[in-house]
Amino acid sequence: MAEPGGSGAGAGEEETPASVPGQTQSSSGRVLTPEERDRLGCDRVLVSEFRQMKLEKEAQKNWDLFYKRNSTNFFKDRHWTTREFEELRACREFESQRLVLLEAGCGVGNCIFPLLEEDLNLFVYACDFSPRAVEFVKQNPLYCPERCCAFQCDLTKDDLREKVPEGGVDVVTLIFVLSAIHPDKMTLALQNISRVLKPGGVVLFRDYGLYDHTMLRFKAGSKLGDNFYVRQDGTRSYFFSRELLAELFEGAGLHLAANDYVLRETVNKKEGLCVPRVFVQSKFTKPDRSQSS
Numbered sequence: 001m002a003e004p005g006g007s008g009a010g011a012g013e014e015e016t017p018a019s020v021p022g023q024t025q026s027s028s029g030r031v032l033t034p035e036e037r038d039r040l041g042c043d044r045v046l047v048s049e050f051r052q053m054k055l056e057k058e059a060q061k062n063w064d065l066f067y068k069r070n071s072t073n074f075f076k077d078r079h080w081t082t083r084e085f086e087e088l089r090a091c092r093e094f095e096s097q098r099l100v101l102l103e104a105g106c107g108v109g110n111c112i113f114p115l116l117e118e119d120l121n122l123f124v125y126a127c128d129f130s131p132r133a134v135e136f137v138k139q140n141p142l143y144c145p146e147r148c149c150a151f152q153c154d155l156t157k158d159d160l161r162e163k164v165p166e167g168g169v170d171v172v173t174l175i176f177v178l179s180a181i182h183p184d185k186m187t188l189a190l191q192n193i194s195r196v197l198k199p200g201g202v203v204l205f206r207d208y209g210l211y212d213h214t215m216l217r218f219k220a221g222s223k224l225g226d227n228f229y230v231r232q233d234g235t236r237s238y239f240f241s242r243e244l245l246a247e248l249f250e251g252a253g254l255h256l257a258a259n260d261y262v263l264r265e266t267v268n269k270k271e272g273l274c275v276p277r278v279f280v281q282s283k284f285t286k287p288d289r290s291q292s293s
Ligand SMILES: C[S@@+](CC[C@H](N)C(=O)[O-])C[C@H]1O[C@@H](n2cnc3c(N)ncnc32)[C@H](O)[C@@H]1O
Pocket: 004, 063, 064, 075, 078, 104, 105, 106, 107, 108, 109, 110, 111, 127, 128, 129, 130, 133, 153, 154, 155, 156, 174, 175, 176, 177, 180, 181
């Protein structure tokens, strides 16, 4: 994925499915070289508390400015979700069953529009922090109120049940969003999502994994905490281990169904380099009543 705020490689890099050549899905993450380990170990100075508070206060503004600068041109359509969703839609209890999806942190809709095009019996709720991103979603020619409902929301603060019926969603997609949220607030976002997910419903997750190339590229002065960094444009990024991710979701009452690192090498054309990318791709389910009792 192209890095918002400029420390990463080319756009759309995470889209290739895990089954393609050159990409592996693994329960063990990337092993650092001794030099990389030293470099990360030396980066101990954290951004000041004052600046960290300012970044948190201005998180929405910084994402909105990101979309002001990039409009709809930054992220490419995400075909990974289309493939995963294929599997889920096969689970319909009856053929004409309408599936309801929530795309939490939808950006400009790169994940939802390919899905809406492919599955005509799908209703999508889509929310994002950035009012400008939501406006781009609504302006997309494929947006129609009969099949989509896009709204602005801070997943860590605004109760999703104001817009989405409690237990009314079959599938939630959470794609490169949790990493943008302060680690102290991630559980709040997951609890919020869990309330609108129906028992038996699924969360599809993909995000930055520990020791992704972009994590190692942050310059001194960008570190906010363990595995948490700020980009030049003020947007932030966390890099997940499988273990931490499982803990976070389980803390929000969701059960682990799949949780792997996706490791791949991508070519950074600008720098003429082959770079190791690490993502975490996971599925979590909301226990139905029999499982939770
Ligand atoms: C890297 S973008 C990914 C967008 C989209 N999911 C995609 O894959 O193209 C991260 C998105 O998370 C949104 N975001 C960050 N913090 C959020 C929050 N607290 N509540 C809702 N959305 C948030 C940002 O506005 C941004 O659109």
